[in-house]
Amino acid sequence: MSGKFTIDGVTVPFETGQSIMDAALAAKIYIPHLCHNPEFHPHGSCRLCCVNADGRTVAACTTPAAEGIQVENETHEITTQRRLLLKLLFVEGNHVCPACEKSGACQLQAVAYHCGMLAPEFVHFYPKRAVDASHPETIIDFNRCILCELCVRASREFDHKSVFNIGGRGIQAHLMINSPSGKLGDSAFSARDKAARVCPVGAILPKHRGYNIPIGKRLYDQESISQVGDVASHLEHDDDR
Structure with a gap:
């Protein structure tokens, strides 16, 4: 029907x-x-x-x-509410877009541009979060995690490993690694997993390469996120380049 x-x-x-x-x-x-x-x-x-x-x-x-x-x-009221949510996401983590490897291909950054969020409004939290570089192929920067749970669902539903989970509540919520040490290097994670390629921001990144796509050729450099189409498949393809 x-x-x-x-x-x-x-x-x-x-x-x-x-x-x-x-x-x-x-x-x-x-x-x-x-x-x-x-x-x-x-x-x-x-x-x-x-x-x-x-x-x-x-x-x-x-x-x-x-x-x-x-x-x-796309009403004024809805767009204003979306901008508020985006501003909260930016100040809750440590997002430094000009220096981030994901800049130009980051969904959070692109949605902010689309909604007209061009500058922060609230005081930044500057949380102290670790970077997990224990895995030989992949690094996790918890500073950039927005708790979308895409990696959690990908690891559980596609990779059948359940490497990731969310712990804590409210402002204490955080991404967790299911391994004896809590480190990615001690988990069943592989750089070939679906979970390695679905992060919409720069929280999960491949090691040994970065800034490999020049400015002007990145995913959102020439088209806005509203024009790109299937964002998920583009992000996975971009990570493979």
């Missing part, structure tokens, strides 16, 4: 079982998101994809598409 609904006045077709996000992506309509990946079960944790559907605020990635609903995605 199929049907139609609208996003900002544009008619969008959908198939039964698709979420608002699924249908929007298929119609090449961009709804900002960080924790969503079409290959994984929807998570709904980042809240950036919240839209108004018939007057209700819902997460586009977890809300089923329905016949005739009217969805608002």
Whole structure:
């Protein structure tokens, strides 16, 4: 069974079982998101994809598409709320975009540009977080982790290793490595795992190479995130270059 609904006045077709996000992506309509990946079960944790559907605020990635609903995605109120969430993410971690290897191909950075977040507004937390370089092929910089859980889900659902998990609550929440020492080098992780290639920021990076894509040729240098299309597959491809 199929049907139609609208996003900002544009008619969008959908198939039964698709979420608002699924249908929007298929119609090449961009709804900002960080924790969503079409290959994984929807998570709904980042809240950036919240839209108004018939007057209700819902997460586009977890809300089923329905016949005739009217969805608002790019209103001033929604964009302002998204900018607020992004500003909180930037000050909660240690994100230094000009010096980051992922700059130009970072989903967090690209979504911030799309939503008009060009400068921080709040006081930075400057948390003291470690860098795990114990693995021979991959490094983890916990300073950049935004707790999207994409690596958690990839390791569990695709790699069947459950290398990653989230511990703590609230401001104390953090990414954990499931190994005797808590280090990546003592885990079952491999650089060929799906979990090695899904991070939307610069938290999980390959060792022994960096800044290998010149400025001007990076993923978002010539096109905004709203024009790129399937962000997840582009990010994986970019990491393989």
